Amino acid sequence: MAQNTIPLEEIRLLASGLFDETVRVRRDIHAHPELGFSEERTAGIAASCLSELGIEVFTGVAKTGVVGVLDGKTPGRTLLLRADMDALPLQELADVAFRSRVPGVMHACGHDGHTAVLISAARLLARLRDRLKGRVVFVFQPAEENLGGAKAMIDEGAFSGLGIEAALGLHLITLLPCGTVGLRPGPFMASVDLFRALILGEGGHGAMPGGSVDAIEIAAKVVSGLKAHLAGAITPGGRPLVNIGTIKGGTAPNIVADTVELEGTVRCMDDDARPALRQAMEAFLESVAKDAGGSYELAYTDGYPILVNDHHMTDIVRRTAQDLLGETRVFELEPTMASEDMAFFLRMVPGCFFFVGAGFGDPAMDYPHHSPRFVLNEDSLLVALQVLCTAAVRFLEGA
Ligand SMILES: [Zn+2]
Ligand SMILES: [Zn+2]
Known part of the structure; x- marks a missing residue:
């Protein structure tokens, strides 16, 4: 089976080829933000992309959630990849051309980027389908901000019968400069x-x-x-x-x-x-x-609940990020008192939730999450896509 292993360099190139499209999708979602459990347009974009790729799609999960199931050529492990889709009740003040067109609603946490990255991950992994082992379950969840969309999807039974064994999710974060990854095994978020x-x-x-x-x-x-x-x-x-x-x-x-x-x-x-x-x-x-x-x-x-990263899954992400970015660009972070409903997925199966640097390294441009001036460094979308897809392939190949 060794000859079937998908090389890191190939994933890196495929991701680079998807970068412009990822930015386009992210900007489109950014301009049309939707609040928790109302992400109809965003969910529609994700669902139609998945079905164009020939991925089996379930929509309307916990109101607006979308689940896609991609089966590789040979049976194997099953991995869940998760993105959140919701925006915040905030009037955007960021000076960008693709500024929110919805008064009082803004993507000020980067979930537009998460959704765009996961759509591109589906594109990338679907292209590798003929050499992919196992199954990838793409989860576009509603309402991460306060309302617990992840729990609502799990409670609806959306994942029963899919055989999910592990989960990966990420947050783009302006506190870290672009080109870096931060993570921590064990208890990570409060x-x-x-x-x-x-x-x-x-x-x-x-x-x-x-x-x-x-x-x-x-x-x-x-x-x-x-x-x-x-x-x-x-x-x-x-x-x-x-x-x-x-x-x-x-x-x-x-x-x-x-x-x-x-x-x-x-x-x-x-x-x-x-x-x-x-x-x-x-x-x-x-x-x-x-x-x-x-x-x-x-x-x-x-x-x-507290978000607890599995040690083995965190190792996979850490090694992947080190291989892609260099050892000095991957940080072990202290636990944070911030919270995330990815924690519900990580209670369901072992997994890793990690941070991808999305800052400019310039205090004049790096606003905190939930600020009306929040801006993402879009180069982080490529880093996120490369790390996520490579870690996913490595897990599916038995890492
Ligand atoms: Zn947030
Ligand atoms: Zn967030």
Whole structure:
């Protein structure tokens, strides 16, 4: 079978030949961004490309998700390749010719690039079909930003019966310069859970507070004490990061507020610690509210689990990136407190989620993700395509 091995150089050349088309598709998607679970146009582009390639396509998975199944010439392993398609509710301020044509919606996280790269990966791997072993499942998922499109697809049973054994996904990232790859085996990205706490007091006159219970005073104690309380609740591996993102309460300067609403997130690097964090928050709210004569209601929602990269799959990506880019261009990153719903795929099967540098190496041009001025260095699309396809072929060939 050795003579059937597909050389790295061939994949590199095929990817280079697809670069202009990848940029074109990415710019088209960028100009027509769609929010989570509404990615109809984007999904249509992916689906029609897959079916033109003779790849079996399933559409409407978890509303707008697309799944393509490419079978190689000989049976073998099955690998899932994933891209997310959703944009963000943001007015674009980037000065590019292909600026968003949809007011208030923008691809400010690079998911337009992920989708374009995966479409090109389908083109590239379909060309190699006659020498490809096993099966590639292309997943274009909806709603990565907060809404958990990956979980919705899995819950719908979209992958049952496909025999998926491993998964690869990537994020283009402006924090790293173009031409580099960053990754980490084991726990890599944090879990995130969302909470909404309602602090309930008793309203009254600002001049005669007797008999009233000031919900703003209780909320102030919650805000100042919550982080320390949760930090003390668990083991060092699960050290949490709490953010209170909104606070709303009161109606007038001379009225004692009877209600304050707090919303926020709790992140940590240990899934086992998540129930304890929730309990600790509940206990803290209970004691602070009760001490002041008030009460509380807590809505606590499980968000994304921690993202854990498989060591073997991460090795495949690392070696591939080193071969393509050079050893000094591949970094082992520290765990990040950011979250990703790719974590759901990596709970389903072993896999690797890695970062592909998409920065210009120029602080004047490198804006953070979710910024209205976010711009991708499009050369990163080629790096992403080469690394993804080469790692995929190596896995399918038994690496
Ligand atoms: Zn994002
Ligand atoms: Zn993202």
